Amino acid sequence: MEPSAGNSRMRTFLTAPVLRRALIASALVSLAAGLLAWAMGRVAWADAIWAAGTAPVVAGLVVSMIRDIRAGRLGVDAIALVSMSAAIALGETLAGVVVAVMYAGGNVLEDVAVARAERDLRSLIDRAPRMAHRRRGSSVDDIAVEHVAVGDTIVVRAGEVVPVDGLILGQGALIDESALTGEPIPVTRREGETARSGTVNAGETFEIRAAATAGESTYAGIVRLVTAAQTAKAPFIRLADRFALLLFPLSLAVAGGAWVASGDPVRGLAVLVAATPCPLILAAPVAFIAGIAQAARLGILVKGSAPFETLARTHTVMFDKTGTLTVGGARLAAIEAAPGESPEEVLRTAASLEQASHHVVAAAIVEEARRKRLQLSIPTLVRETLGSGLEGEIDGHVVRVGSQQLVCGPRKPAEWAERALRRAAWRSALCVFVAVDGRTIGALLLGDELRRETPRAVQALRAAGVSRIVMVTGDRADAADIIGAALDIDAVLADRSPSDKVEAVVTEQRLKPTVMVGDGINDAPALAAAGVGIAMGARGASVSSEAADVVILVDRLDRVSDAVAIAGRTRTIALQSIVAGMAMSGVAMAFAAIGWLPPVAGALTQEAIDVAVILNALRALAPGHRFGRRPMPAATAMALRQDHERMEVDLDRLREIADALDDARGAAAVALISEANDIVSRRIAQHEHDDEARVYPDLAKYLASGPGLGAMGRAHREILHLARLLARLAGSLDAVDADRYLIRDAQRVIESVESLVRIHNAQEEDIYEQAVSGSA
Numbered sequence: 001m002e003p004s005a006g007n008s009r010m011r012t013f014l015t016a017p018v019l020r021r022a023l024i025a026s027a028l029v030s031l032a033a034g035l036l037a038w039a040m041g042r043v044a045w046a047d048a049i050w051a052a053g054t055a056p057v058v059a060g061l062v063v064s065m066i067r068d069i070r071a072g073r074l075g076v077d078a079i080a081l082v083s084m085s086a087a088i089a090l091g092e093t094l095a096g097v098v099v100a101v102m103y104a105g106g107n108v109l110e111d112v113a114v115a116r117a118e119r120d121l122r123s124l125i126d127r128a129p130r131m132a133h134r135r136r137g138s139s140v141d142d143i144a145v146e147h148v149a150v151g152d153t154i155v156v157r158a159g160e161v162v163p164v165d166g167l168i169l170g171q172g173a174l175i176d177e178s179a180l181t182g183e184p185i186p187v188t189r190r191e192g193e194t195a196r197s198g199t200v201n202a203g204e205t206f207e208i209r210a211a212a213t214a215g216e217s218t219y220a221g222i223v224r225l226v227t228a229a230q231t232a233k234a235p236f237i238r239l240a241d242r243f244a245l246l247l248f249p250l251s252l253a254v255a256g257g258a259w260v261a262s263g264d265p266v267r268g269l270a271v272l273v274a275a276t277p278c279p280l281i282l283a284a285p286v287a288f289i290a291g292i293a294q295a296a297r298l299g300i301l302v303k304g305s306a307p308f309e310t311l312a313r314t315h316t317v318m319f320d321k322t323g324t325l326t327v328g329g330a331r332l333a334a335i336e337a338a339p340g341e342s343p344e345e346v347l348r349t350a351a352s353l354e355q356a357s358h359h360v361v362a363a364a365i366v367e368e369a370r371r372k373r374l375q376l377s378i379p380t381l382v383r384e385t386l387g388s389g390l391e392g393e394i395d396g397h398v399v400r401v402g403s404q405q406l407v408c409g410p411r412k413p414a415e416w417a418e419r420a421l422r423r424a425a426w427r428s429a430l431c432v433f434v435a436v437d438g439r440t441i442g443a444l445l446l447g448d449e450l451r452r453e454t455p456r457a458v459q460a461l462r463a464a465g466v467s468r469i470v471m472v473t474g475d476r477a478d479a480a481d482i483i484g485a486a487l488d489i490d491a492v493l494a495d496r497s498p499s500d501k502v503e504a505v506v507t508e509q510r511l512k513p514t515v516m517v518g519d520g521i522n523d524a525p526a527l528a529a530a531g532v533g534i535a536m537g538a539r540g541a542s543v544s545s546e547a548a549d550v551v552i553l554v555d556r557l558d559r560v561s562d563a564v565a566i567a568g569r570t571r572t573i574a575l576q577s578i579v580a581g582m583a584m585s586g587v588a589m590a591f592a593a594i595g596w597l598p599p600v601a602g603a604l605t606q607e608a609i610d611v612a613v614i615l616n617a618l619r620a621l622a623p624g625h626r627f628g629r630r631p632m633p634a635a636t637a638m639a640l641r642q643d644h645e646r647m648e649v650d651l652d653r654l655r656e657i658a659d660a661l662d663d664a665r666g667a668a669a670v671a672l673i674s675e676a677n678d679i680v681s682r683r684i685a686q687h688e689h690d691d692e693a694r695v696y697p698d699l700a701k702y703l704a705s706g707p708g709l710g711a712m713g714r715a716h717r718e719i720l721h722l723a724r725l726l727a728r729l730a731g732s733l734d735a736v737d738a739d740r741y742l743i744r745d746a747q748r749v750i751e752s753v754e755s756l757v758r759i760h761n762a763q764e765e766d767i768y769e770q771a772v773s774g775s776a
Contacts, residue, residue, distance in 0.1 A: 023060070024104040027053045031097050050093035054100040058084050082252070083272035086265075087599065094599075099273060102610060132163040135207065145214045152210045156201045164197050165217040166208030174203030176360070186360060202359065204384075251275035251589065258593040266599060270592035274602040275585055283577035283613050284309075290620035291570030299554035300563045307532045307549035312571035314532070314564050315512035317466050318505060321473035321480055323519040324536055324557065325487070326448040330364040333429050333449065335656060336420035337442040339663040343656040346442030348374040350401045350434045352394045356382040361432065362390075364446055365401075372649065389432070400435045407433035408440055416663065417443065428479035448479070450486065453558045456766045458487050460561035464568060468512070472496050472504050474522055501526040517560055534560055558769065570620040581613040637768040640695065644761045647687060650679050654754040661747040665740075670733050673746045677730035680753055685723040688716045691764075702771040712767070715760045722753045 030053020038046035061081040080103045087096030132145045133155040140155055145163045148154065153169070156162055162175070168189050176186045177199045186202040189195060195208050197217035214220060251272060259268030288305035295302050302308050319325050335343040351369030354362035356379045369376060379399075382392035389402010400407045404421070413421065417433070420443040424431035429447030433440055451457075458469060470491045473480050477494040484492035493504055505526045508514040516523070516530035527533025527548045535548035536557070552559045588605050591597040597605060657676045664672055692713060726749045729742070 023056060024101070026056060027097060027101045027104050029053070031101055034094070034097065047091065047093045050097040051088050054084050054088055054093065054096040057100045057104055058088070083269070083275070086269045086272055129161045129163040133157070148210050148214055150210055150212065154208050154210055155205060156195070156208060157205045158201055158203065160201050162195050162197050162199050162201065162208070163217075164208075164210050164214050165212040166195055166210045168193050168195050169207040169209055173201065173206035174359075176200040176202040254589050254593055261593075262595065267592065267595055270597055270599045270602045271589050273599045274588035274592045274597060274605060283581055283617050284574040286614050286617035287570050287574035287577060287620045290618050291566055291573075294570075294621055294623070295563055295566050298559055298562055298566075299552060299556070300559050300566075301551040302563070302567075303549050303551075308567050309571055310513060311515065311532045311550065311564055311567035313513045314464075314466055314515050314567075316468040316470065316508050316514040317461055317560070317564075318470045318472050318508060318514060318516045318526070318530070319489075320501075320516075320518035320523050320526075321471055321475050321483055322448060324517055324523075325450065325454050325471065325483055327451055328448065328519070330361050330430065330446040331449050332364060332368040332444060333427060333447050334423065334445040334659070335442060336416065336423065336445065337656075337660060338414070338416055338440060340668075341441045343442065343660070344372070344374060346434050347372070347444065348376065349394060349399055349436060349441070350432065350444055352377040353379045353382065353390050353392050353399050353401050355379060356392065357384060357390055361430065361446055365432070365444060394436075397436050398438070401432060404431065404433055407435045414440070419662075420445065428476070428482060450483065451557050452762070452765070453556060453769075455487060455762070456769065457558040457561050458489070459766075460558060461564060464561055464565045466564065468508075470504075470508065472501050472526070474498075474501075498522045498525050502529045505529045515560075515564070517557075534563065566620075566623075573617060573620045577613045577617045580616065581609055584609045584612070633772075636698075637772045640768055641765055643687065644765065647684065647757070647761065650683050651754050651758060654679060654750055658747050658750045658754065661743055661750075664743065669743045669746075673726075673730050673733060673743075673750075676746070676750045677726050680723045680726055680750075684753065684757060685720055688719050692716050699767070699771060712760070712763065715756065715763070719753060719756055719760065722749055722756070725749050726753065 030049050034046040034049040034053070037043075037049060058081065061084075080099060084096050084099050084103070087093065087099065129145050131142050132148050132152075133140050134143050134148065135153040135155055148164050154163060154166060156173075168191055170191060172188055172190045172193075173195060174186050175189050175195055177196070194211065195206075197212075197214070197220070255268040255271035255275070258271050259265050285305065288308050292302045292305070292308060302311075322328050332347075335346055337343045337346050347365070347369050351366045351374065354365045355376060366376075377394050379392045379394055382390060384390050385402065385406060388406040389400065391398070391400045391406075393399065404413065404417070408417065417440065421431055423429075424443075424445050424447075427445060427447055429445040432444040432446060434442050434444065461469060468490050469487075470493065471480060471484050471487075471489050472493040474496055475494060477492075480492050480494035483489075493500075496504065501523065502525045505514060505516050506529055509529070509531055513531045515532045515534060516526045517534045517536070518524075518527055519536035523535075527535060532550060533548040534550040534552065536552050536555070550563055552563075588597060588602060588609065592602050654676055657672045660672055661669060696713065726746065729746050729749065733742070733746075
């Protein structure tokens with residue numbers, strides 16, 4: 001737990017939550033018991049009971065104040081100490097115990113607000129291998145990883161974590177390096193190349209020659225980076241303590257002046273009691289608890305008020321790429337079919353064979369085929385070539401799926417295959433070829449892709465006041481630059497190791513308050529080094545979650561901007577509450593100074609001020625109120641998004657048709673154009689008509705004004721216009737008329753419809769999200 005100015009005071013005297021709660025319980029019991037004794041006419045007993053309830057708090061604060069003064073710190077606790085001590089000394093014990101109850105209760109509230117999850121490294125250490133398989137001659141022995149020496153031959157079995165850094169022996173290895181680099185697709189490492197500790201064997205068993213001991217290997221270095229970055233953070237200074245520097249001398253001066261002017265020390269005590277800084281003690285913790293609770297309802301876990309306040313002052317946000325800005329892992333980006341071949345058959349054939357593999361690429365291909373509800377066949381006689389692909393039989397045919405060299409052999413690729421390779425290169429995608437009985441029928445392009453909500457999340461961060469957005473990733477520069485350009489990010493830092501990421505984050509943090517957002521083990525040191533680390537923890541990224549100050553528990557990147565916005569509003573409410581509480585306390589001090597407010601009445605007045613401050617601070621529980629508008633039900637927005645998801649299959653098919661028209665002629669081209677027209681007229685155009693007639697009128701009730709929907713309606717009209725053009729082309733088309741110019745015109749219309757509908761759907765989803773949040 002990070003030390004703070006507030007809880008460091010109480011930590012000396014109260015070393016456990018049980019004792020802190022015992023203190024408030026003792027003060028409350030003393031107050032109640034004293035009131036009962038006073039009601040029974042036992043005034044002396046009541047005074048003694050109230051004094052006894054106040055004394056433990058005073059004793060603890062005396063010790064803490066001495067330590068704080070030696071350390072050069074002075075905060076709101078000083079006023080509480082002086083007022084309680086003076087109340088006991090002057091016999092105003094009821095006022096003293098009331099202040100004790102307020103102060104002790106405030107500290108318990110603050111303790112709840114700033115308590116954060118323990119960030120030990122158990123998850124990181126648990127993942128580290130405990131054992132290594134050392135080969136000596138023909139025998140393999142299991143030894144503790146600490147006993148591995150440089151030069152030992154270590155066996156790494158399928159699915160195991162590489163225990164130490166080493167050089168690969170034999171033919172090579174297929175290694176999942178995503179834990180260290182963020183690159184989602186496993187890479188093939190050849191003989192003599194380095195396998196780093198912390199990576200995973202994604203292929204067959206291989207051997208390495210240890211090049212470092214466990215303590216000097218890459219994974220151990222990550223653990224050290226996290227530890228060093230955590231301990232380097234500056235302590236959190238309580239928001240209230242900043243105002244106490246003004247309030248403490250002012251209160252003493254007014255109390256002293258009232259005592260001198262009236263000659264009555266009780267009047268000075270009344271000023272101190274009225275000045276007791278409970279609004280300062282309560283305002284920030286209550287507001288932060290409320291803000292943290294609101295964030296939790298959105299699946300945002302904030303580990304205490306210290307990072308929450310820092311989050312409110314965010315200037316720079318740094319993002320990891322893979323799994324954070326992008327979905328992470330391989331995704332089917334496109335199907336390139338050979339002339340005369342069906343894209344669906346290419347995918348079905350590849351997925352049927354890939355069912356026999358546990359490779360991450362195979363899983364992506366099979367998942368896409370199942371999403372499209374293709375009927376897969378059972379593969380037989382499957383053979384896997386490490387790092388290259390698969391070969392087997394499907395429905396009596398020999399099928400190969402994998403690299404160009406494995407599938408196509410040494411011959412020069414066909415024109416369509418060269419086009420597929422070019423498209424894969426500029427998309428930074430992996431190209432997987434498919435062949436049946438020696439004839440290449442198509443290729444699958446797989447790569448990472450942006451999350452659906454990423455553009456909206458980046459835009460929302462700018463709207464929340466974030467001035468600089470940076471992407472820092474271990475991925476290649478070409479892949480990173482494409483993502484950075486698509487999102488209009490201020491800077492892209494690619495090919496960064498975990499230590500490079502830490503250096504980049506520290507550099508930004510020195511300049512302005514910086515937030516780091518990531519999801520993998522390789523991000524953990526950078527998360528710990530940032531002013532606030534935010535982990536995308538929905539997929540079980542336990543190590544990054546341990547190192548982070550904030551964990552996003554749902555798989556939604558836009559929750560990052562929500563967290564920044566909620567923190568900013570919460571801090572504003574806390575400041576409002578503090579200022580308002582101080583102003584009301586100032587009025588009460590003035591009344592006490594002229595004798596209109598005795599100590600007990602001053603304490604009760606202070607209680608009323610506390611209630612007002614707490615009620616105002618609790619506004620942070622709810623999102624900002626939008627007059628005259630109510631938020632759209634989340635279920636309604638979900639139904640609208642599901643409509644768009646169902647359209648994805650049609651849009652994917654339009655893209656396939658447009659690609660197929662590159663080589664189609666005559667009757668084949670006519671059939672493709674007619675199919676595209678059927679999709680556009682019967683499904684897409686009908687969807688846009690429904691939006692205009694049914695969805696938009698209902699959506700307008702949740703929006704501030706109509707111009708936004710008017711602009712979206714303009715997109716509807718353009719889509720419907722393109723649908724009419726396509727219908728006119730398809731309606732008068734026959735095989736004889738289908739020359740290359742007409743085919744090109746149809747292809748352009750189909751591509752325009754597909755692109756425009758995707759952009760339009762994304763814009764609509766942004767509006768849905770704003771309508772649900774009430775911020776539209």
